[in-house]
Each structure stands twice: as structure tokens, then as C-alpha cells.
Amino acid sequence: MRKHIKIITGPVVLLCFIAGMCFLLFRNESDVLFRAQELSLFLPTRLYLHNLSIYPGGLLSWLGCWLTQHFYHPALGVTLLGVLWFLISMLTCHLNRLNGLWMGLSLVAPLLLLGIITQSGYWIYYQKLEGFLGTPTLGVLFALLATEVYRVIPERWGLRLLWMLVWAIAGYPLLGAYSFLGTLLMMVPTSLERKGWILQIAAPIALGTLLIAVVPRIACQHFYSQLNTDLVYRAGMPLCSYGENDFPQYRLPYYLLFLSLFLHPLPWKLNKQWIGALASLILIGATCWKVNDIWYRDVNFHKEIRMNNAIRQLQWEKVLHIMLEPNPTPPTRLMVMMKNLALFRLGRAGDEMFHYPDGSTIQNAPWQIRLSQVGGILIYYHYAKENFCYRWCMENAVEYGWRVEHLIYMVKSSLINGDWEVARKYLNLLKKTKYYHEWAEHYETYLHNPQKVEEDTEMNPLVQMQLNESHLDSDNTKIELFILNAYASGHGPNPLYQEMTLLCSLLVRDIPSFWPRFFEYCSLHQGDHIPIHYQEAAYLYGHLENKVDISRFPFDEEVRQSYDAFMKFNDQCGPMSLEQKAAAFKPRFGDTFYYYYFLQRNLQTN
């Protein structure tokens, strides 16, 4: 009985540790993981596998995408990861004969695999390696399994060398660079005895080295017509570069991961358990520190994702709630646009648009994040610019690979546009997915049914905001500016569209475009209370220019008072820089259009 307990104690401890890792991942990154699966795609089709297999490591990418799709239910995805990490841990123990307290060493690799996921941040949008969240785990697992097979095969007749050969030749197309990891692990001698050293030590090292050097070159020369020769040894690994810049720091956990798998053979002869405990403690501690260090915890990043998820579920109040949560920095433009969108959908933009934090914090990444690549699709869709939504789905799909998100928004924008057959094409693909087939079946009923599109809660306002006329335009990748200017100069009879034009003319601070839209708004909403920010703008512009007679307009007393107070305070302040003034005015006037007009001037869009 004691013996049994002793045998299972180690695995149970490993399992508990990995369960803890999974819990941390689930608790802190559920939204990110869900978003990651939206930014991935797995199709169980021949063509999909074929498309991935035109580069070495295609099968690994395919499996990585398969794994990633399960983050639709983050708990399930994390559990699957946990199972794989446990397998890696157990295989590491078995391969390296780790027992007792030495088994702790086998947790280094799973910890680093966790770190690889949690360091991702904005790479979930920019990484071109498909299935990249799952490939390291699966690649390491396959490399260990291959090594396990190598060790199980008898040494006679060069069978192990034959297996190494088979593995290197078959592994490279299937697993890319991870096949080298397997080969390298096989090259590690299992004993250092002199007897038979040629077959056991020298031959594997020589053959393995030769195979690693030669197989990728031959494959590139004869089989992979689209593989850049500079990347033959990095196939299946993430690129970690954007434009002209390379970011090797993101590759460090991969290097550490590979290195960690070669640390294990060292303790074979060190049977003293206290050394094992110490080594495990030091290595796990150091790895935990590193993983914690690289864990991407940017608040705006997480908020953007949570707001995105809320919009997906049309939870507009939740969007506003997230926006109001404490933040160490001002919001990003994406957050501000999502907030404005939520207020617009709730019909409260004219009254509350300036009640929320404003800012233009640049996304926390070492490269320039573009709105068009992280949230532009959603923004364009919900701002009723369906052609531009479709366009950026396509552009991003071309550059970063097809994702569930692209297909979803291409379906929705095509349905609103009445582009039925192309919507059907994307629906057919979504129907093949595990988690979106029901969604696709639902929207399939919208095909050739404009009435159903119009009655859809989400699409109804977007249909209303469509204009029949079309003209040529270009956003030059500046999505916010494009939307604001397009609406600020737009005219449309529909009240929703009309209000959007008024809102945008406010935001671009364009007085000439404001007045006609303001009067049009008033005539469309006769008898209604005019929202406070529109009144503020009219009152301010009326006084600034004296071109429009506002004396008979029934402004709220609150508007008159706040304007007078603003101007009086301005006189009291004396000479100050814009930043000083903004800070001084914010507590009293930060929620007014006056503040936005005069003092919120340095916003940068991306």
C-alpha cells in the first residue's frame, strides 16, 4: 500500500501543480483565450489541412488550431492544455528516470509553455503562425513521444538509428522545427559506458546532426516551393516580427523551453533526494519568476477584449461598465470608440458621451498597433460601414490567416449588404466548425430574406444606417478619422444615421458641419428634449461665432450655467499651458463638450 502511495504521490503532486497553473490561466486570461479562438480557425476539411501543409509543420499548425478552437469554452481549452502539460511532465519523468523530488524538474517545461501563452498580448492579433497557442505544447509532446519510442526500440540492428531517420524525414514536414527537438533529444546518450559507445553515443550524434543539417535543405529544395530558405530551420515556430522590427524577447521562452528538456539527463547519477528537491525548487522558482515577469497584464488590452466580447453579445451597458472600471492609464482610442458606440446604441450618446474617460493611450506593445488590425472590423461593422468591415476582414485574413472573426463579420456585413451568395460561402465554412455551426445555421435562414435581416436586433440599426448612394473613398488605415469625417460630412434622412452625423460633427469639432445637422436633428425630434451635449455645442458655437442666432433656442438652464461657469473659470485661471488647464478644468468641466472642444486637443488616433 505504501509503495503504491509512493508511486502515485509524485504524479499527483505534478497534477496538482499543473491544475494550479491551469486555474491561474483560466482565472486571469479567459477573455483573452476566448478572443484567441475567435482569431483562429479550425476546419476539418482536406483543403484546410492542405493549405497549412504547404509549409513544414503544417500538421502541427493544424493540431494547434484544433486545440485553440476549444478555447470557445475557456475551461475546456485550459483543461485540454492541462492534460497535455501533465503528459509532457510525466513523459519527461519517464524518459529521464526522474523520481521522488527530482520529478519537480519536469514542471519547468509546462511552466514555460504557460508563459508562452500568457506573454502573447497583442500577438494574438499579429501572429502569423496559425494555431500558435497550441503548437509549442503539441510540438514538445510529439518530440518527447518520439524520443520515448526511440528509447523503447531495441538497440540492435541499428533500429534506433532507423527510427531517428524516419522521424527526421517524416517529422520535419509534419512538425517543422519541433522535429529537430525530437532528434536532439534522441541524440542525448542514455549511458556513458565505453562499451558500445559507437552505436549508443557517436552514431546517434553523427546521424542526428547530419539529419538536422540536411533534411530541411533537401525538403526546401525539392518539396516546399513556397518556403523561404532563411526560414527552413524556423518552420513551425512563431515569427515574432512585425514589419521591419524583430522582437527576439518573445522567442526567449521557446529557447528556455527547449533548453529545459535537456537539463533532465544531468541528475541521473545524483540520487540524493535533497539535491532533487533543491534543484526543483530553484528551477521551478526561477521559471515561475520568469513566467510571472513575461505575463502580459496590460489593463487596456484586457479591457479592449472584454469590451469586444460584450459588444459581441450586445451587452452595451457592460461595455460602459468596463470603461468606467479603474484604469492606471487613459483609455485607448479603440476603447473610446467602443464606448461611444455603446452610448449611441443605448441612445445616450448626446447626453453622456463626455462623461467617460477619454484618451489616446497607445497600445502597450513594442510595435505600432493599428486599429484596423485589432478592432477595426468590429468598429466598421457597428458603425454601419459594411464595405469597409468586409474589406478589413479580407485584408487581415490575407495577412494573418483566416479567422472565425473574419468569417463572422463577412457574413454579417454581406447579409446587411444583400450580398447573399458570398454570405452563404462563409456560412458554409462556419457550419463546418465545431462551435459556430449553430450560429451559421441560424444566420443561414437570413439568406435572401432582407426582412429577417432588418428585424434582427443587432442588424436593424445598421440596416437603417445604410445609404443607397455610393462613392469612392479610402480610409488610409486611419479608421477613426475616416468614420468621423465620413459621418460628419454625411447627410441622411434616417434619424439614426442623422444623429450619427451630428455626433461625429461634434467629435471633429467642425462648426460648419455642426449647424445643419443640429437643425436637422431638432426638426426630426420636435418636442423631444435635446441632449445636453448637442445643446452645449450649439450654445458654445453660437457664442464663438455669432453667426447663428441662438437667442430663441430653449437651452437648458444647466447648459447656460455650465458654459458661464466654464468661461468664468477660464478667466480666473490666467495663462496656463493646455495640459495645466486640462488638469485644472477636468474636475468641474470634464464631462462637458466645452472641455472636449477646448482642452481635449492632443488625442492621437491609430
Add this chain to the structure above:
Amino acid sequence: MKRLPYYYILAAGLILLMVSCSVNTPTDYTDSQEPVSIYPEYTDVTVPLNIAPLRFTIENEGEEFVTQLKSGDRNYCFAGPDVCPTHQQWSSLMAASPTIEVSIYIKRHDKWLRLKAFHIYVSEDRIDPYIAYRLIAPSYVDYEELTINQRCLENYDEKVIYGNMSNSTEKDGQCINCHSFQQYNPDRIQFHVRQALGGTVISCDGKTRKVNLKTDNTISPGVYPSWHPTEKLIAYSTNSTSQTFHTHDLQKIEVQDGYSDLILYDVENNKVIPLPNDTCDMDCFPWWSPDGKYLYYCSAHYEQKDSSINRQMDLIRNYQDVHYNLYRRSFNLENKSFGERELVYDAATEGKSATLPRISPDSEWLLFTKASFGIFHIWHADADLYLMNLKTREVRPLKELNSPQVESYHSWSSNGRWIVFSSRRDDGNYTRPFIAHFNKDGKADKPFELPSSYPQYHRELLRSYNIPEFISGPVKVTPQEFAKVIRQNAVQATE
């Protein structure tokens, strides 16, 4: 472990064989007038004798399906909605008679219905065994993975001629386009590489090199090419092109030229010869007559309307006012000079725009694309194919091939009996090659979509086919060899 006795294996094989042969047409059925719905739409099409099997899926609703393909004394039955004859079955059906009769039986509520049979007509006119095309996602500005491919029409083999990723990096992306062959000859191919390692790759009889066709006096490097049918000469347009986006129109994008001219490139002497042109005329899409005595092209005359803005912006504002006519110039091979331009087809006076002139190998027919305006008709849903009888100059829409969606780029087969053309009829967005038989009397038969190894292939494929061109065999230069040449510096062409 005991070994499985060989007779178990034999029995399993026999059962498998019996199952595969056991599909029979139902004996008890009712004839139905319900129209057949299959994808791809292969009903009553005419196919060449050497085409790969047409595989399709039945889209009529049903619980069970049996399809019978019958030709002469040959008869094959298929169970299930996907009808995928093997090469062997297909060959024997084609050989048995010139008409394959397809009967579809559908089981609904435990009763079998037989839909009205359709036919696949087999023409004895052979088709060139290969087509080449570029595969590209129908994106607008961005690009990543592009390949120029060759596809054997006699089976489903598709191979890359050159893929841009072999020379692309994150820092320096590479675009490839405008592949072209001299007289269907796979040993004489040219295509362009843009941006990283840019230049025009010309492979001629085993010698491959990269040249820079941009000179001080040309608008751009060579763009749309046409090989002279016999000489080592290539006519190109040079273009200053821009793209803008429709805010609402389903066509989404407008590709326009601000300026465009024609040049002639002498491959052997590495020399560029510009063709004369008025600055307000935009010449494009050159194409040689089969005898090499004329260069056909399209040209639009556009005078700037608002001089306070640049020409490109002016054109963007007035994009619907740009109309191309078809012209030709005689060519003197001895001194490599061109005559005055002759109007071949005046589309502008109709308020239309005609592009992509292509002459049939027998010089009798001129096939072109016509739409309401502009040059880049692949983005214009109203673009259709038109046919001109070059003897009578009579023009008619090629209704047999046209659809409500785009029909654009088109090529004649080497014997003039087949046309491959681009169409977006499937979904309005993704271009697919369609092939049609062209009769001697100038009529075309119903076209068929490029056959695929499985019926849903083109529905799953998220790329468009660009510039389908017939070739007489596969290109032998490997992608790696092209990649190596592209990594070298381009040879500068002279004037």
C-alpha cells in the same frame, strides 16, 4: 498476437468490392419534374474528350441519392449526394459515346423520385492540357501568399510555378502577377515580381533572367503583357494605377489608371521601345493578332475636368466617365515600328467601356469584355464577354457564357475551339475559371466550371483565379529555380 488469417482479409476485400458494386438504380420510382440542382452546375455542358472527371454534388433535398452516369454501353451508379466518378470510369464513359446521360434518383419519405435526366456532351475537340493562373485572395491592398500555378486539365494535379513566399520576408513582401506565355509554350513564360526583389522574370527556352523594364521615359515597368506570336518581343502596357473603395456598392473597389502607355520589349536586345501616345489617352491591355501583324489594345481618352486637383483625384471623382475603346496598330517586324492607330470598336459612344481584346487563333473572332465604365472589369458586376466577327465587325454579347455576375479575363485555346474565362457567378466575389466550347459558326456551348477533385473544393477555396491561360504542357522551370533567379539583381533594360 495471432495473425489474421489471409481468408479474413480476402473476405473483407470481397465484401468491400460487393458494397462498391452494389449501387443500383431504384426499380420502383416516380418521374419528377423537379429541376436538377447540382454544384458545380454541369447540366447539359459540353466538355472536351481529355477533361478530368466532372465531380458534382446534388443539392436537391433528399434522404438518399443514387446517380446513374450512362454512355453507350457503359453505366456507373453512385450512391450519396456527391457524385465522384474515377478517372477510369470517366474515361470509359467519354469513350463510349459523345453523350453522357445523368439520371438522379432521390429518396423522400421512403419513395424514390427520378429527376429529369441531363446530359454532358463530349466534344472531340481536344483542349490544351494545362492552364496557368495566379491564385490570390480577392483582397484589395494587402497581399501575403500568392502563387502562379499550373493545373493539368486532364486530372486534378496542380503545381506551383512560382510562389512569392519563397522570397518574401516580414520586412519585404513580394507581389507577383501577370504571367504570360508565347503561343501556349510553357518554355517561354514571363511574369512580374513587385516590391521586394522586383523585376520582370522572363524564361525563354531554358534561360531565365530578371529584367527591370522601367526606364526614364516610361510610366512604370511593364505591366500587362503580350508575347509576339513568333518573335522574342513582348508588348506591355505601363500603368500608373490606384485603388479606391466604394462606400456602399457591392463591387467594393475601383481600380483605375491615371496614366497608361504601351511599350515593346525586345527580349534578345534587352531594349524597350515606347509606342507613341497622347497624354490624355490611356492605352492598356495589348494583345497581338495571331499573325503578329497587328497589336490590339484598349484606350480611353480622358481630359481632366477639374484642374485644381491632381489627375488621379479628378479620375476618382469621375470614375464613371472613363470609357475604353478597342484599337489596333499595324506592326512592321523589320524595323519594329507601329502604324497609326485604327479604331476597332467604339464602346465609348455607347457609354460603355471595352477591354481585354483577344483574337481567336484563326483570326476570325475578337473576344473582349464590356462594362459600363473603367478598365478593371473583374470588379464590375455588369462586365460581360462580347464577340466581334472580325470579317463583318459585327458585335454580339456572348450570352451563352455571360451571367448576372462578372465575366472578365478570357483566353482562347490553341485550336480556337475552347475559351477559358473568369467568372464570379458562383458568389459574386471569388473568381473561378469556366471553360466553354466554341463552335466554328461563332456560337459557344454552355460553359462548365474547372473540374475539381471533390465537388465542394471551389466553395471552400478562399482564393480567386487570376488570368487563366492555356498552355500546351507544364512549365519545367522549378519554383526554386525561379526563386534563385529572382534573388539576383535585375538586368536594366535600355531604350
